[in-house]
Amino acid sequence: MQHMAERLLGRFDSLFLLICKLAMVGMMLATSIDAIGRYLFNAPLQGGYEMTSLYFMVVLCFLGIAPTYAAGGHIRLDILRGPLSRLPYRLSERINIVLAGAVFAAITWYSGAEALHKIEARTTSFGAIAFPLYLSFVWVPLGSGAMTLRLMVEFIWPQSHTATEDPL
Numbered sequence: 646m647q648h649m650a651e652r653l654l655g656r657f658d659s660l661f662l663l664i665c666k667l668a669m670v671g672m673m674l675a676t677s678i679d680a681i682g683r684y685l686f687n688a689p690l691q692g693g694y695e696m697t698s699l700y701f702m703v704v705l706c707f708l709g710i711a712p713t714y715a716a717g718g719h720i721r722l723d724i725l726r727g728p729l730s731r732l733p734y735r736l737s738e739r740i741n742i743v744l745a746g747a748v749f750a751a752i753t754w755y756s757g758a759e760a761l762h763k764i765e766a767r768t769t770s771f772g773a774i775a776f777p778l779y780l781s782f783v784w785v786p787l788g789s790g791a792m793t794l795r796l797m798v799e800f801i802w803p804q805s806h807t808a809t810e811d812p813l
């Protein structure tokens with residue numbers, strides 16, 4: 646059961662990382678085209694800033710959370726790791742997982758409700774280009790939901806997330 650859950654979450658992680666990579670490329674292209682157009686042709690890319698801030702950054706931030714956590718890439722405080730590791734059943738890690746899981750579940754719930762509201766209203770931005778803002782709200786519950794699922798699996802089958810390199 647653990648391997649099936651890990652495999653399924655791994656597929657979501659791979660998909661989310663691919664979307665993050667595409668968002669990064671899109672962000673680089675939008676910024677480069679805007680800069681070239683602005684300084685060489687005096688014609689900046691219309692909506693480049695909005696695309697970057699409303700779509701690309703949201704995708705990068707939220708869809709990258711769960712894969713980064715799975716890879717052990719988040720910053721961790723190890724000050725009390727030694728004494729707390731002696732507690733049975735990885736109790737301190739599980740308490741942290743429950744607290745983080747509650748936060749991410751709440752973010753998923755409320756941002757999902759907000760995304761549904763924005764989709765129903767077909768919310769758009771003001772300006773020269775009316776961007777469909779409701780598409781931007783989808784990424785927060787997707788990323789937070791994936792992190793919630795990742796934490797649920799981690800609670801049931803705890804794994805050690807130790808750094809691969811010693812910083813000192």
